[in-house]
Amino acid sequence: MRNDMRTLVEIDNLHVHFPVTQGIIFKKKINEVKAVDGVSFSIRQGETMGLVGESGCGKTTTGRAILRLLDITDGTITFDGTDISKLSKKEMLPMRLRMQMIFQDPYASLNPRQSVIDIISDPLLAHRLIDRSERKDRVSDLMSMVGLDPRFMNRFPHEFSGGQRQRIGIARSLALNPEFIVCDEPIAALDVSIQAQIINLLQDLQEKIGLTYLFIAHDLSVVRHISDRIAVMYLGVIVEIAKKSALFSNPLHPYTKILLSAVPKPDPKTERQRKRIMLKGEIPSPLHKPKGCPFSTRCPYALPRCKDELPLLRTFDDDHQVACHLIKES
Amino acid sequence: MKEHVVLHKNDFVTGDSFLRKALIRFSRHRLAVFGLIMLLCIIAGSVFYPMKNQNIAFDLNFLAISQKPNAGHWLGTDELGRDVFMRLLLGGRVSLSVGFVSVIFSTCIGILLGGIAGYFGGKTDMIIMRFTDTVMCFPFLIIAMILVVILGPSLWNSMLAIAMLNWTSTARITRGEILYLRERQFIEADRCLGIRDSKILFSHILPNALSPIIVNATFNIANAIMTEASLSFLGLGVPLPTPSWGNILQDSSSLYKLQTMPWIWIPAGLMIALTVLSINFIGDGLRDALDPKMNL
Numbered sequence: 001m002r003n004d005m006r007t008l009v010e011i012d013n014l015h016v017h018f019p020v021t022q023g024i025i026f027k028k029k030i031n032e033v034k035a036v037d038g039v040s041f042s043i044r045q046g047e048t049m050g051l052v053g054e055s056g057c058g059k060t061t062t063g064r065a066i067l068r069l070l071d072i073t074d075g076t077i078t079f080d081g082t083d084i085s086k087l088s089k090k091e092m093l094p095m096r097l098r099m100q101m102i103f104q105d106p107y108a109s110l111n112p113r114q115s116v117i118d119i120i121s122d123p124l125l126a127h128r129l130i131d132r133s134e135r136k137d138r139v140s141d142l143m144s145m146v147g148l149d150p151r152f153m154n155r156f157p158h159e160f161s162g163g164q165r166q167r168i169g170i171a172r173s174l175a176l177n178p179e180f181i182v183c184d185e186p187i188a189a190l191d192v193s194i195q196a197q198i199i200n201l202l203q204d205l206q207e208k209i210g211l212t213y214l215f216i217a218h219d220l221s222v223v224r225h226i227s228d229r230i231a232v233m234y235l236g237v238i239v240e241i242a243k244k245s246a247l248f249s250n251p252l253h254p255y256t257k258i259l260l261s262a263v264p265k266p267d268p269k270t271e272r273q274r275k276r277i278m279l280k281g282e283i284p285s286p287l288h289k290p291k292g293c294p295f296s297t298r299c300p301y302a303l304p305r306c307k308d309e310l311p312l313l314r315t316f317d318d319d320h321q322v323a324c325h326l327i328k329e330s
Numbered sequence: 331m332k333e334h335v336v337l338h339k340n341d342f343v344t345g346d347s348f349l350r351k352a353l354i355r356f357s358r359h360r361l362a363v364f365g366l367i368m369l370l371c372i373i374a375g376s377v378f379y380p381m382k383n384q385n386i387a388f389d390l391n392f393l394a395i396s397q398k399p400n401a402g403h404w405l406g407t408d409e410l411g412r413d414v415f416m417r418l419l420l421g422g423r424v425s426l427s428v429g430f431v432s433v434i435f436s437t438c439i440g441i442l443l444g445g446i447a448g449y450f451g452g453k454t455d456m457i458i459m460r461f462t463d464t465v466m467c468f469p470f471l472i473i474a475m476i477l478v479v480i481l482g483p484s485l486w487n488s489m490l491a492i493a494m495l496n497w498t499s500t501a502r503i504t505r506g507e508i509l510y511l512r513e514r515q516f517i518e519a520d521r522c523l524g525i526r527d528s529k530i531l532f533s534h535i536l537p538n539a540l541s542p543i544i545v546n547a548t549f550n551i552a553n554a555i556m557t558e559a560s561l562s563f564l565g566l567g568v569p570l571p572t573p574s575w576g577n578i579l580q581d582s583s584s585l586y587k588l589q590t591m592p593w594i595w596i597p598a599g600l601m602i603a604l605t606v607l608s609i610n611f612i613g614d615g616l617r618d619a620l621d622p623k624m625n626l
Contacts, residue, residue, distance in 0.1 A: 025456075067522055096524035108515040113537040113622060115348065123523035154348075156622040169519075176523065 005044040008180055008212050009066065009099075014039045014075035016058075016065045020287070033286045035061040037236035038075075040313065043180070048206065048213040050227030050244070052220060052259070054283060058236040059216045060104075063182040066214065067101055068092055079180070097127060100173040104185040106165035110157040116143070116168055117153040123175050142171040146201060163194035170201065180212045187222065199226055220263050224248060229319075232256050235294035236286060238313060242320040252322045255295050293325065301326055348622065355619040362615020365608035372605055376422030387416035388571050399593050406593040408581075417573040418597050424574035426605065428489050428558040429551040435493035436554075437547050440500025441536070447501070448508030449531045459505065466498045471560060478566040488567045492554045503546050507539035541617040548613035552606035559602075575602050 016036040021027040036058045043049045051059045064070045066077055068084060077085045084095055103109035110119055120142055121135045130138050140150035146167040157165055166186060173181055183202065187195040203226065205211055217223050223230055224244060231241040232255065240253040251257045258277045265271040281298045284290055290297050296306040303325060311323045356362060380387070391411030399406040405414040447458035477491040511517065512535060520530045559576020561567035563583075568574050575598045582588065582595040 064518075069518060069522055093524045096522065101519070101522045103515050103519060105515055109519050111516045111520075111534055111538070114534070115622075122520075122525060126523065126525045126529065158623050172519070172523070 005046060007042045008045040008080055009043040009214070010076075010078040011042065011062075011066065012040050012076045012078070014062065014065060014077065015073040016061050016070055017073040031287055034236050034289060035286060036065060037289070039233070039236070039238050040075075041231055041238060041241055043212060043214060045179075045212055046206075046210055047228040048215050048226055050223035050230040051214060051216045051233060052218060052223050052230060053233035054218060056283060056286070057233045058286075059218075059233050060184055062233070063101070063184050063214060063216050067099055067182055069101075093127070097176045098178050099180040099182070100176060100178040101182045101184060102166075102170055102173050102186045105189045106162050106169055107157075107189070109169050110165055112157055115154050115156055116148075119157070119168060120153075120172050120175055123172065127176065129176070138175075139171075142175055145174065145205070146171045147197075161194075162190050163197060166190060166194075166198055167201065170198075170205070174205070174209075177209075178211070180214070182214045182216070184216050185218070186215075188217070188219070195222070202226065220259065232259065235283060235289060237294055237323065238321075239295065239324070240320075240322045241313070243318070246318065246320050250320075252316070252320065252327050253295075253324050254299050254301050254326070293323075351622070352619040356615050359615035359618055361611040362619075365611030365615070368604060368608040369612065372422060372601065372608075373426060376419045376426065380416060380420050380423070384416065384420070386413040387420050387573065388412065396591060405597055406591075408591070408594055409587075414594055414597065417578060418575070418601060421573040421575045421578055421598065422601065424485060424568050424572065425555050425558060425576060425602070428485070428492065428574070429555045429605070429609075432489045432492040432496060432554045433547055433551045435489070436496035436550060437500050437543065439493070440497035441504050441543065443497070444501035444504030445508055445531055445536065448505035449512055449527070449535065451509075451512075455505070458501075462498050462501050465495065468495070470495055470557070474557065474561060475564060475566055478561060483561075483566050483569055485568050485572075488558055488561050491561075492557050496550055496554060496557075499550070500543060500546055503542050504536075504539060507542060508535055511535045511538050537620070540620060544613050544617050544620075545610075548606075548609045551609050552602075555602055555605070 014036055015034070015038060018033040018035060019029045020031040020033060022030045039058075039062055041049070051062065053059045061070065065072050068077075068087070072085050075085065076083050079095060079099060082095070084092065087095065114122075117135065117139050120139045121130070124130045124135070124138060125132070136153070139153055143150045143153060148164060148167050148171065152160075157168065160168065170186075186202070187198050190198060199222065202213065206213065213226075215223065215226055227244050229241065229243050230247050231238050232247075232253065233239070234255050240247065240251070240256045242252075247256065248260065251260050258279050261275065261277045265274055277300065279298055280300075284294070284297055290307065291310075292308045293299070293302070293306045293311050296302045299306065305325055309325065311325045313321045313323045314327075315321050316327070389412070391407070394403065394407045394411045396409050397403055397407045397411075403413050403415065405418065407413055408417070443458050443462065447455040447462075474488075474491045474495055477494065478487055481487040481490065508531075517530060517535065520534055525534075555575065558567050558574060559579055562574050562577035563580035567576065570577065578598040579595055579602075582591065582598075587594060
């Protein structure tokens with residue numbers, strides 16, 4: 001990986017809070033869910049940034065907030081030099097051409113009443129990128145690009161398998177020719193054999209058209225396969241960002257260590273020797289977060305300081321960022 | 331690894347449009363086709379048959395009072411000697427047009443208001459739905475009467491009154507469907523792709539919400555025909571002597587007629603029942619035909 005690459009997306013101190021209200025007519029805010037609570041990272045052009053964490057840690061919310069599908073409470077998102085965090089819906093339209101999303105569930109992300117040709121060509125027509133007459137050709141191209149037979153363009157989503165549907169979803173995202181794609185667990189709902197196909201397709205497309213990915217997943221082996229750098233999230237904050245090799249060979253944050261120790265090894269001999277650090281307790285509710293380090297309630301190494309003081313992301317050698325009081329500068 | 335597509339007998343790989351498939355699905359729905367034929371017969375009968383010789387439905391004929399069905403008068407005559415069959419078919423014109431026109435109006439109003447409320451949510455939803463609740467709370471017939479009294483009794487005004495009160499159920503159903511649909515991932519995908527709100531609402535969400543709306547519309551047609559009957563009975567619908575199925579029924583509500591002259595009211599009741607039934611069948615067929623998931 002080259003470090004000199006241009007930064008495409010920069011997220012700075014992103015907060016997404018959902019209010020918890022009471023009352024029907026006069027809504028009173030009684031609390032808020034801090035789904036994303038101060039997340040900062042940057043994605044360089046052409047790289048794949050993996051975002052991992054257990055369910056409920058805010059990784060999907062982060063992805064959706066970057067595309068402005070959710071209201072941002074605070075923070076900035078800079079896309080290729082433009083701050084998009086405060087753009088209006090209309091001002092956001094031209095940016096939508098450049099950043100897209102691939103959704104998790106291929107069964108829910110395609111309109112059951114639309115044929116494939118309509119699904120793929122709708123964004124093109126909405127942005128007036130093509131005439132109606134060019135529709136067929138463009139859709140054929142996109143379908144063959146993702147490995148679908150263009151003869152099936154008049155079919156409806158329910159006539160396809162899960163993997164094929166995900167390909168339709170990918171073709172739809174590619175229709176606008178974006179530079180940056182948020183992949184929100186694009187393979188979590190698929191069979192293992194199909195998962196590999198979709199991953200390979202995503203990698204091929206990245207090579208061919210130079211896409212930049214934010215790849216959200218909870219499956220560490222998949223993230224390890226596809227990502228250049230990986231960010232680990234816990235309870236709305238990023239606890240560690242590192243290059244793939246550094247993260248897997250030398251995890252610094254206790255949470256990352258525990259997470260990695262939970263990955264089973266394929267070889268039974270080494271698997272027997274694998275030392276698993278068991279995590280006690282459950283992930284705290286985002287409604288009542290710990291005051292200091294969010295991981296302090298479950299961390300086996302927690303110090304009194306961890307309970308009071310929120311650790312910030314600090315950079316260590318070679319692009320390795322960790323948010324933990326225990327890690328001393330080398 | 332290559333993914334395989336199961337090809338079955340009636341598979342259209344290319345070519346066939348959605349409309350053609352829908353037509354094929356509809357034609358395979360036997361009850362719907364039966365309903366369509368029945369409805370077309372009723373419409374054709376009431377439009378074309380009374381074109382000539384309409385007078386026998388209006389002219390008093392004291393030589394043929396209260397006759398049982400016979401060769402000259404297929405459904406007999408009423409106590410004024412008017413031909414019941416001709417009155418029935420003429421009444422069909424009124425009842426069917428009230429049914430269809432008012433339901434087309436009320437469904438449009440309902441879809442528009444319910445759609446906007448459901449899609450935009452929040453305060454918009456609150457205001458529109460409370461307004462809907464208010465209209466729902468009105469005693470239907472009394473408000474319809476007041477409207478007709480203000481506007482004056484005529485065919486168009488009773489249609490209007492019925493339409494203005496009948497849209498609430500459609501609005502509620504549409505809103506409910508849209509509340510559920512707008513959170514679906516494919517709608518989020520649309521937003522992400524930058525598709526306009528109006529396009530998302532009307533061409534992506536509404537088609538998915540159509541089945542309950544269609545079924546509800548068929549019930550509403552039945553309702554409208556009955557409401558017109560009540561209004562006619564109160565002298566606020568179609569003014570006499572123009573017949574409608576409703577005022578024929580109401581006209582024979584005396585015990586004497588009910589017991590001794592069944593040929594007057596049985597056909598009118600049957601026609602309402604048949605019309606409503608065939609419209610329901612058609613609605614059922616339409617719902618299946620418009621659903622791409624239904625097999626051919």
